[in-house]
Amino acid sequence: MSGRYDGWFRIQIGHLDQRVGLIAEPRHFGGKQWYFVCPYTHRPASVLWKPPGAESFASRQKWGRRVAYATQFMSRDDRAHHGKAKINSWLCSIGGFNPDEWDLPPKPKWMRWSTYHRAEESFDRYEAVLNEDMFELLKKLKISL
Numbered sequence: 001m002s003g004r005y006d007g008w009f010r011i012q013i014g015h016l017d018q019r020v021g022l023i024a025e026p027r028h029f030g031g032k033q034w035y036f037v038c039p040y041t042h043r044p045a046s047v048l049w050k051p052p053g054a055e056s057f058a059s060r061q062k063w064g065r066r067v068a069y070a071t072q073f074m075s076r077d078d079r080a081h082h083g084k085a086k087i088n089s090w091l092c093s094i095g096g097f098n099p100d101e102w103d104l105p106p107k108p109k110w111m112r113w114s115t116y117h118r119a120e121e122s123f124d125r126y127e128a129v130l131n132e133d134m135f136e137l138l139k140k141l142k143i144s145l
Contacts, residue, residue, distance in 0.1 A: 006023050022037065023037050038061070043061065081130070083126040084127065088103070088105065
């Protein structure tokens with residue numbers, strides 16, 4: 001550290017030898033929080049990324065779409081399907097159920113009802129998104145139910 005509010009550290013991994021700056025920002029109720037200083041954008045960053053093929057670490061703003069969560073590239077329907085599958089998988093893994101046998105498995109033993117109800121509400125929101133989009137598609141195709 002070179003001061004109370006700045007410093008640097010060195011990353012050495014294989015052939016990579018990179019120096020990254022650090023900066024401290026004051027917190028609202030006192031103290032300070034340390035951030036990396038992106039070597040390219042020169043902006044504070046909580047996380048530095050090094051995507052496959054990259055030669056150095058940098059903030060997400062430098063890499064753009066090369067670093068992101070998979071769901072950021074999904075459509076609304078794909079995110080809803082993904083969310084439903086994730087809830088199903090989570091509940092089945094806790095309760096010992098087969099995920100292929102359940103759309104929404106029953107409450108696992110020892111799980112609090114409030115936790116299960118939150119998962120159920122989230123599952124229902126994803127289901128509503130899929131139903132809404134299905135009705136829109138049926139309207140476009142002029143099929144009535």
